[in-house]
Amino acid sequence: MNEHVHEAVGLTRNQSLVMGALTQSKEPLSAYTILDQLRDHGFRAPLQVYRALDKLVEFGLVHRLECLNAFVACSHPGCDGEETIAFMICEKCGQVNEIADKVMTRRLRKLAAEAKFALKKATVELRGICHACREA
Structure with a gap:
């Protein structure tokens, strides 16, 4: 997902950066791994990442894997969290x-x-x- 698509769905800069990290990764990422990857983009605290992740999960763009305590980008565009x-x-x-x-x-x-x-x-x-x- 490129930055223009992120803007089209109304993502903030931080949400867009977190989404970008997840879509570029081939595996699930923990919030702390995302934080480490985005330090050069001004991320300094886990709370910044968790806030972005919470919204991305709410938007149905990201899913949390409970057993791994990690996050993945949704592979079904338009997923609204209603389905199993x-x-x-x-x-x-x-x-x-x-x-x-x-x-x-x-x-x-x-x-x-x-x-x-x-x-x-x-x-x-x-x-x-x-x-x-x-x-x-």
């Missing part, structure tokens, strides 16, 4: 693949409804070994 998002995380190479599956979403909503649970959002994290690492 699943991530396949390779424990060997660190590759993360984002998947959205309507059948999984419907099933999780049905399970929640049956339990009289008001589901707002679901994130599924699958950890294992990717095909490329298994073949290596």
Whole structure:
């Protein structure tokens, strides 16, 4: 995502820089890794990064991977956080693949409804070994 696209969606300078770091990375980044990468751009405190990340997550541009305490850029443009998002995380190479599956979403909503649970959002994290690492 280039800077002009960031401006089109109304991102601040800090949000745009954080988004740029995530879109250029091939792996999830922690807030502290982002901070280290952006020090030359005036980032001095973790709070600057966390504020930007919070907004990017709110906008649906970034997802937080709970199990890694890290963040990835959304690979489904227009993702609004309403659907169930699943991530396949390779424990060997660190590759993360984002998947959205309507059948999984419907099933999780049905399970929640049956339990009289008001589901707002679901994130599924699958950890294992990717095909490329298994073949290596």
